[in-house]
Amino acid sequence: LMKNKFNTIIVGGGITGVMAAKILTENKISNIILDKGFGLGGRIATRKIVLEEGEVAVFDYGAQYITVRDNRIFDLFEKLKKKNIVKNWDPNSSSGNEKFIGYSGLRDIINYFSKNLTFKNRQNVKNISYDNIWEVKNDEGDSYFAENLVLTPPVPQILELFEDSYIELEKNNLDQLLEIKYNPTIAVLAVIDKPCNLDDPGYKMLDKEPFYWLADNKHKGISSQTNSITVHCTKIYSKVNFENDENEISEELIPEIEELLNCNVIFHQIHKWRYSQTATTFGKHYLRLNSPGPMFLGGDAFSVNGRIESAAISGIEIGNSLVDFFKR
Numbered sequence: 001l002m003k004n005k006f007n008t009i010i011v012g013g014g015i016t017g018v019m020a021a022k023i024l025t026e027n028k029i030s031n032i033i034l035d036k037g038f039g040l041g042g043r044i045a046t047r048k049i050v051l052e053e054g055e056v057a058v059f060d061y062g063a064q065y066i067t068v069r070d071n072r073i074f075d076l077f078e079k080l081k082k083k084n085i086v087k088n089w090d091p092n093s094s095s096g097n098e099k100f101i102g103y104s105g106l107r108d109i110i111n112y113f114s115k116n117l118t119f120k121n122r123q124n125v126k127n128i129s130y131d132n133i134w135e136v137k138n139d140e141g142d143s144y145f146a147e148n149l150v151l152t153p154p155v156p157q158i159l160e161l162f163e164d165s166y167i168e169l170e171k172n173n174l175d176q177l178l179e180i181k182y183n184p185t186i187a188v189l190a191v192i193d194k195p196c197n198l199d200d201p202g203y204k205m206l207d208k209e210p211f212y213w214l215a216d217n218k219h220k221g222i223s224s225q226t227n228s229i230t231v232h233c234t235k236i237y238s239k240v241n242f243e244n245d246e247n248e249i250s251e252e253l254i255p256e257i258e259e260l261l262n263c264n265v266i267f268h269q270i271h272k273w274r275y276s277q278t279a280t281t282f283g284k285h286y287l288r289l290n291s292p293g294p295m296f297l298g299g300d301a302f303s304v305n306g307r308i309e310s311a312a313i314s315g316i317e318i319g320n321s322l323v324d325f326f327k328r
Contacts, residue, residue, distance in 0.1 A: 005145040006030045006118075008322060009136050011125050011161075012152035014042025015308060016299045016315035018110060020150055021117045023319025029326055032144060033119035034136065039107070040114050040121070043273060044308065046105030047189065051226065051267055058223035059189040059230050060106045061271050064203065064215055065089050065099035066308045072316060073309050085112050089220065090201045099201075105222045128165045130293030148325075149295040150318055154275035155180040155282075158297060167292060176282065180301045185276035186238045188231040188253055191267040195227055210237035210256065231257060238276070246270045278306030285310070285317040296321070 008024055010017045013035030024031040033040065043062035050056055066086075068074050077100055080086040085108055089099040102108030124139040128149065136144045151158050155177050162169065169177070195218070198204055202219025206212060213232040217223040233241075233253070241249055254265050278301045286298040296318045303310030 002145055004032075004143060005133075006032050007146060007326065008148040008150060009034065009134060009144050009146040010150040010152065011035075011136065012042070012299070013037065013040035013114075013119055013121075014152060014299070014311065015044060015110065015113075016152040016311045016318070017150065018113050018117065019312050019315030020152075020296075020298070020319040020322070021119070021315075022113050023316060024322060025117055027323045027326070029323065031118065031146075033117060034123035034125055034138070034144065035119060035121050036124050038121055039110075040119060041107050041110040043276065044106050044110050046102070046107035046222070047269075048105075049189075049267070049269070051191065055225040056223075057189075057191045057217075057226040057228040057267065058105055059217055059228055060101070060215070060220070060222065061187050061189050061230050062273060062276075063106055063308050064213065064230070064232075065101050065106070066109070067097060067099060068309055070309060070313055073312055080109065080112065083112075085109065087221075089203075092201075101220060101222075103221065125161065126164065128161060128167070134293055134295075147294065148322060149293065150322075151295060151297050152299045152315070154182060154299065155297075155301050156182070156275070169289070170291075173287065173289065177287075177297075179280055180282060181279040182275040182301075183235040183277045183279050184238045184242045185235070185273045186233040186241060186249060186253075187271045187273060188233075188250075188257065189269045189271060190229050190231065190254075190257060190265045192227045192229060192257075192261060192263040193266050194263050196229055196261060196263075206260075209234055210253065211260070214260075229257075229261075235277070242272060242274070246272075278303075281306050285314045286321070288321070 008031040010033045013033045045062035086100045089101045127137040134149045196216040202216040212234040215230045217228040282302045298314040300311035302314045
């Protein structure tokens with residue numbers, strides 16, 4: 001018997017991969033998620049840091065909330081609301097504009113959806129090949145086998161994987177995929193020495209370079225012990241400075257934060273999101289290819305707007321499509 005064999009291998013454990021896996025698992029179709037991170041979720045990312053004095057600082061440092069406009073996702077989130085997994089960050093927002101967040105961080109949502117899933121973290125997929133069955137290899141030489149392959153990383157990483165694996169796409173597919181572009185975001189995770197004092201509900205759009213977004217994680221309800229803030233830089237600043245050394249970036253940004261909030265930063269980290277937001281999208285929820293073998297490409301770029309919700313729908317539609325195919 002072949003070891004590591006599944007019906008479907010899903011590369012990438014962001015919300016797209018997780019939702020696809022959830023649907024396959026509910027339908028008893030064997031699958032595994034291979035994800036290169038330390039935990040699932042992709043840009044749905046919450047970090048807990050223990051400071052020297054022993055207090056814990058918690059940050060949502062990728063996506064800040066999830067807005068829900070599609071009925072399928074709305075029903076799902078209503079269920080999560082009843083189970084006290086999510087709440088609406090801004091109770092004054094109108095229906096369809098709710099900003100859903102987790103009680104202890106946005107990753108609560110991923111933890112809930114991935115409860116019964118099979119996945120492996122720190123899997124750097126280096127090569128894929130098809131010979132009546134997919135073989136997916138990681139950088140340590142381990143192989144996984146499956147009839148179907150789902151690829152959900154950012155499109156430039158998918159195209160790089162195809163190139164490294166000598167897989168050629170039809171020209172019209174390749175041209176469409178090459179047109180998908182992303183903007184980077186530089187995020188600052190900081191602890192400050194006094195309350196942030198933002199108006200309810202605790203976030204602010206900043207329209208002045210270099211900052212675009214400020215969130216008070218204590219006010220948000222996820223970091224009770226410390227004045228933890230998340231700051232996102234504008235796409236212009238992020239693009240220009242993305243390859244710069246993190247210390248250089250800190251030297252520039254920390255005084256700006258201190259001036260903006262009239263505080264001292266007592267701890268900080270910089271996190272770079274290379275594929276933070278889709279600038280151009282594919283327009284359909286997935287791309288299905290049959291050569292060299294059956295595979296689906298999905299993710300936040302496979303949508304009309306690149307939002308987290310669209311990435312979730314991409315995963316749901318891929319999952320449903322595989323279930324239909326399996327049940328034929």
